[in-house]
Amino acid sequence: MQPFEYYKPKDFDEAFKLLTLPGKMMYPLAGATDLIPHTRDGAWKPDGVVDIKGLPGLRDLKVEGLEPCCGCAPGECLYVGAAVRMNEIAHSALVRSHWDVLAQAAAAMGNEQVRNRATLGGNLGTASPAADSAPALLVLEASVLVKGPEGDRSIPVEKFFAGPKRNVLKKGELIVGILIPKPPVGSVGVYEKLSRRKAGDLAIVGVAVMAYPHASGHRWRVALGAVAPTPIRSPQAEVILNAGHDAAHIDEAAAAAYGCCCPIDDVRASAAYRQMMVVNITRRAIRAVVQQLHP
Template sequence: MQPFDYIIPKDMEEASALLAAGNGSVRALQGGTDLIIRIRGGFVRPERVIDLKGLPGMREIRTSPDGWLMIGAACSMNQVGLHPTVCERYDVLAAGANSVASYQLRNRATVGGNLCNASPAADTAPALLCLDAVVEVYGPSGARRIPVNEFFTGPGRTAMQRGEFLTSIHLPPPAGPSHGVYNKLGRTKIGDISMVSVAVNCRQAVEGPVWRIAIGAAGPTPLRAPEAEASLAQDTSPEGVARAAELTAAAARPIDDIRGSAAYRRAMVRVLSRRGIESVLAAFQAAPPASPAGGLA
């Protein structure tokens, strides 16, 4: 492996200045489960690696006074996937985090690294799209927030500018009962990168059910399926579920690669989305919302 300088910045300002100084020769590091492998393989050759894990708040999960949940960018998958608040209020994210590789890898891999790597197959991305998450980045102009649906700009690319790095992920308080599921298909039953995945979430807001469906590994970025979401808000009959699954498959933009063909991926998006919607409906039937207002159509 090509040698590099390993630097622990003393604060956010120094981290940003160090990242801004390099022109592709400086890389941020968290768990290293993507970066170190890429360095070892010679795909990236940084001269400096900036370890962000120790910066304030990066490994914390806490609820803000306004009810939003803040997840530090360097929280491990296990920290997120096993956190009581995440499991209770944002079950779709717990499912995404817990689907990553193995328990050992989840101790090291971070949710922020997963997003910043910007793989279309990143397993926490569909869940965060479903939850309308907002990410916070820090850079030369200070902190700024970006809705997660604007964060991914292409394979391996994000909306972060030079000198910026991800500091935290923010989840709005669920406005009513909420259920979500994450269905992932890999080449092996566990421990593989997604060939295709679908997250489905529904929250019972006062004004009615709010559905979210997001697709992984079937487009240049993780994708939402807004037409399917709108259709489900009107109709969750068996025919409505089948229509929403069709609309989700139509929203996918898969390619052929070593993990699967585009046609197979699109077919599996249809299957995984139908199963996901059915699971969410079954969860609401098992634990119906306390108030009849805004019941499922």
């Protein structure tokens, strides 16, 4: 692995200074499970890494005292610090209480050793189209909280990804946490993942589906991973489900999800296979939600 320098700032000012060192390629370091392999294979060439795990608030997982918040009642949002590990999320009783679809996605990611290191902020920041957490955060309508040398901003997850392995952060900006509104009681979310083995592999297709109680029916969210340059929502599938979720609507919504995606061929699957599997996995995820809505 090429040599690089390591810094562990205690406050944000120091972090921003390090991340914007002139003429240097500086990378934030959280779980290192992307940074080390990508540096080893030469895809990333850091002059230095900035360990963000000591920055205030980055290891917090909580519902209270949130500033800024997203407009819902105080203490009603889940805040997940950027450096919270995937296994901490997967095992958290708090996350599972109202945001279970995120716990499901965290548990589906990587393997035990990787989940003990990999972080939610890193999973988003790397911006892999196949990031397991992304579809879950899309259907939860989460926001990415960002701090940078020029101030703070909050970016809806939907607007965070710019392309394969690209996000909208500017130089020096850091993900500090993820803010997730509390779904109303009776909401149900499911993450379904298809990969070559049952666990421990990247998604060929990842689908998150969420139904929110709304008026006399439900408001639906459907998000797809690994089938487009970024994780995406399928508004067409959502509109169909908003009108009903009987067998005919489910088939129609799954077909609509097929129309939203534009996957690639890679070592895991062909584009054609991926696109066909979007239909099956979307249908499976919707059915799993319906089963919980009407047990």
